[in-house]
Amino acid sequence: MAALATRRWTSRHPLARDILLACVVVTFGAAGELSGMRGETDGVLTTRDVVALLVALLAVAARRYHPPLNLAATAVASTVLVVATGVEQPVLFVALGIVTFTMALRTDRRSALALAGSLAACLYTVDAFVSTGSPWSPESLGLFAWIGMATAAGDAVRSRRAYIAEVEERARCAERTRDEEAARRVVQERVRIARELHDVVAHHIAVINVQAGAASHVLDRHPEQAGRALAHIRDACETVLGELSSIVGVLRQSDDQDGTEPVRGLARLTDMLDALAAAGLVVEREQIGHARPLPAVVDLAAYRILQEALTNAHRYGTGTARLTITYAVEKITLDIVNFIADGRAPAGSGYGILGMRERAATAGGNLDVRAGPDGRFTVHAELPAPTLKAAL
Structure with a gap:
């Protein structure tokens, strides 16, 4: 229950979720620096490490705000730190991956590929010259893989969300169209039935009225004619009842309620x-x-x-x-x-x-x-x- 409540709260507050993610990244980055990372660091947080952690914190926390600009700023900051210190900062690479994923998630595919490819090429060039002084640096190819993987993941998530949204919209449109068509057909059918009911009932009621008048007129003087008139009335009543039964059968549904009559047993x-x-x-x-x-x-x-x-x-x-x-x-x-x-x-x-x-x-x-x-x-x-x- 607590996990569900937390998930709902974070979904309603995306900035708080991003800040939490940024804190997690910075915490693991600082822990990695302090632990020595298997001898690859000195185990002390220097000024360059603190700057790298701050850049990563700001980049991840603000990843939803202007993602292309955020990615470019993060890449520039990473490049400046690498050129100035000659040391790669793993926490910045993690932040770059997260920001690249967000950029691909919130940007169209062509723009995302162009921007990610350009930044990956620039980062590769700078890292290669700083590390080996040569444009060919197999050690720096990991940047391409990292940026490419983040871009592909973000684009895949964006495509899936767009597909789901399109399917849901089509379903809503289909349901709305089906309901409108059903309502239109119901109205047409009711108009047709009302017209038919009017024609049938009006005709036979008119016949009954005429025959009833004739019966009352000849009842005393010509009883046999009154009998014939009453027979016509009976036939007309049976006919109109049959027509009403057939029309009601069209309107009848299996889920009809019993109205407001008290429940009987x-x-x-x-x-x-x-x-x-x-x-x-x-x-x-x-x-x-x-x-x-x-x-x-x-x-x-x-x-x-x-x-x-x-x-x-x-x-x-x-x-x-x-x-x-x-x-x-x-x-x-x-x-x-x-x-x-x-x-x-x-x-x-x-x-x-x-x-x-x-x-x-x-x-x-x-x-x-x-x-x-x-x-x-x-x-x-x-x-x-x-x-x-x-x-x-």
């Missing part, structure tokens, strides 16, 4: 049966097993399945239905059986059956709907219902 089953009885549906109810509290999702799914199945039984059936609720150890089973009047509701049709299947699937169960040759229509649902443990 099997505890409200008696009220539902009373309402159906008042509407003319006689339901023979049977319960097998002891009723127990059910998970909320299962309880609501069971209620909705029974509601839809019994509504269909009242709408398409002969006026009676048989309901059986079975409480098993780990499940609850619902069986609704009725006889279809004139075969008006074939098995598997309609959005009511689709809704019951979705309800059962949401609760982790399954639903089976069958229509027998004798007109018997059966809805069978099995929902998982593990026994709930009492709260302590």
